[in-house]
Amino acid sequence: MNIHEILDKPFLPEDAGVTPTDVVITSRVRLARNLSDFAFPGRATSAQKREVLSRCQAAVLKLSEMKGGSFHEMDALSKLEKQVLVERHLVSRELCEADRAGIAISEDLSSSIMVNEEDHLRMQVLLPGFSLDKTWEAMTEIDTHLEDSLDFAFSDQLGYLTACPTNLGTGLRASMMLHLPGLVMANQMEKVVRAVNQLGIAVRGLYGESSEASGSLFQISNQQTLGEEEATIITRLNNVLETIIEHETNARLKLVETSRERIFDKIGRAFGILQNGHLLSSNESMNSLSLVRLGLDLGLLPLKHRTLLDQLFIESQPGHVQIAAGREISPDERDRHRATQIRNAFRKLPLLDFNKIKEPSPTES
Amino acid sequence: MGKEIKCHVCESSATVHLTQIIGSKIHKVNLCEECAQRLGVMDPGGLSVADLVEKGLVSIPGEELPSAPTDQSCSNCGYTVAQLNKTGRLGCSDCYSALESEIHPMLERMHSGTEHVGKVPLKVLSRTQKRRKVDKLSKELQLAIYEERYEDAAQLRDELKTLKEEESPVA
Numbered sequence: 001m002n003i004h005e006i007l008d009k010p011f012l013p014e015d016a017g018v019t020p021t022d023v024v025i026t027s028r029v030r031l032a033r034n035l036s037d038f039a040f041p042g043r044a045t046s047a048q049k050r051e052v053l054s055r056c057q058a059a060v061l062k063l064s065e066m067k068g069g070s071f072h073e074m075d076a077l078s079k080l081e082k083q084v085l086v087e088r089h090l091v092s093r094e095l096c097e098a099d100r101a102g103i104a105i106s107e108d109l110s111s112s113i114m115v116n117e118e119d120h121l122r123m124q125v126l127l128p129g130f131s132l133d134k135t136w137e138a139m140t141e142i143d144t145h146l147e148d149s150l151d152f153a154f155s156d157q158l159g160y161l162t163a164c165p166t167n168l169g170t171g172l173r174a175s176m177m178l179h180l181p182g183l184v185m186a187n188q189m190e191k192v193v194r195a196v197n198q199l200g201i202a203v204r205g206l207y208g209e210s211s212e213a214s215g216s217l218f219q220i221s222n223q224q225t226l227g228e229e230e231a232t233i234i235t236r237l238n239n240v241l242e243t244i245i246e247h248e249t250n251a252r253l254k255l256v257e258t259s260r261e262r263i264f265d266k267i268g269r270a271f272g273i274l275q276n277g278h279l280l281s282s283n284e285s286m287n288s289l290s291l292v293r294l295g296l297d298l299g300l301l302p303l304k305h306r307t308l309l310d311q312l313f314i315e316s317q318p319g320h321v322q323i324a325a326g327r328e329i330s331p332d333e334r335d336r337h338r339a340t341q342i343r344n345a346f347r348k349l350p351l352l353d354f355n356k357i358k359e360p361s362p363t364e365s
Numbered sequence: 366m367g368k369e370i371k372c373h374v375c376e377s378s379a380t381v382h383l384t385q386i387i388g389s390k391i392h393k394v395n396l397c398e399e400c401a402q403r404l405g406v407m408d409p410g411g412l413s414v415a416d417l418v419e420k421g422l423v424s425i426p427g428e429e430l431p432s433a434p435t436d437q438s439c440s441n442c443g444y445t446v447a448q449l450n451k452t453g454r455l456g457c458s459d460c461y462s463a464l465e466s467e468i469h470p471m472l473e474r475m476h477s478g479t480e481h482v483g484k485v486p487l488k489v490l491s492r493t494q495k496r497r498k499v500d501k502l503s504k505e506l507q508l509a510i511y512e513e514r515y516e517d518a519a520q521l522r523d524e525l526k527t528l529k530e531e532e533s534p535v536a
Binding site: 036042158164200230 | 441442444452453454455456457458461462468471472475476477478479480481482483484485486487488489
């Protein structure tokens, strides 16, 4: 599978058996691992990193989970190709800058394994919807299989040893990408962030630490990795998530009850912009898509179109727009291309039907 | 308590006192409530004394950390405590034991515990189990010899031998 075949595939695997819900778009589990005989990538020599890369590549390609998948050395990829992989959450920004770095991607794009990032191995499984348990199962299986051919740095006392002490122990970072327009509009996000922080859970924007939460998309993840079992970490995140879903659902309910016209107006305008706009910045398209997705959740569009909207969130990112255009283009040109892409995609959608408004169902997620 | 502490910015009475350790230096800033608000100091998370210093909003000398054992280093990769403080990362897996006295308090602050209770690699698991079995058989062997049960002793010795051969296969 070459890089273009990967880029042609939809962001979310369709046959994963789970689908995005109104609040949870994806669930992701990441494990950090290091080989016992080598310094961590930040300290290792280039020759050592080359050796790590070749050992990991051999081990990763033996995995049954990687059958039909591919391995790429980051140096062999263009700037744009790297950017698209970052936007798809398959590689990190840090990996793009790293020396002797590589990435393995499974055929369905649900798993990826980075080599020579901050740790020798950063592996992840990403599935649609509220599916952390399933995601963890798939992840730990890959990890166990890799043990057959690689010796991981491990201490009985401290667990898996990682370059940064924040990942020590389980090396586990579980996260979910959430769509929270209700809480954003009700100005409650700050309160939510503060409350979950106290439980050792971080809230960030769509693309990590420094990114703004455009499109009302947030990632929540565990911060602590040592002193608790993986299952405990995941259960707590699941519990917190259920509470967030409840608050989001209530916030939407309240918005519909108390400011129906205002919400309908916002959704209607957003739909109009996406359907007819000719110049769209990534921020404007993200925020408009967020409103249309909310509209769909409220019943104004058929449910089956949700995937298309989730797909557009990713496809309206700068790297994706440029790959679709076939070359690197300026931000102004991007806005034109982005608008054209979204206009074309919106032809597949029926018009908003405001009579179909339903109360957001708390049982859906 | 005698002398009034003045705000670093406007010289009025300071009520907000910050101490932050950046690298190996301690920075202390005293501010009045108004300046603290204005500089975003009241916003938890948004605060960085380093930023204030960098922007020239306040000028304060950094003091060297008292008795920072910066000469401590990892014998395997040469990574030092100073490097750890600067990057927040370690050089190799041996650093965890080499710089333990520095790392342990960090772990206490960062995590919900300082002992790993999660997944253990199968290889390690079997290694631990094997070690325990060897210990047990050795003790039984000692006992058998002590009690002059030589047939048992011979059998135990053979078992131990096989077990140890498994443990360290000839490369």
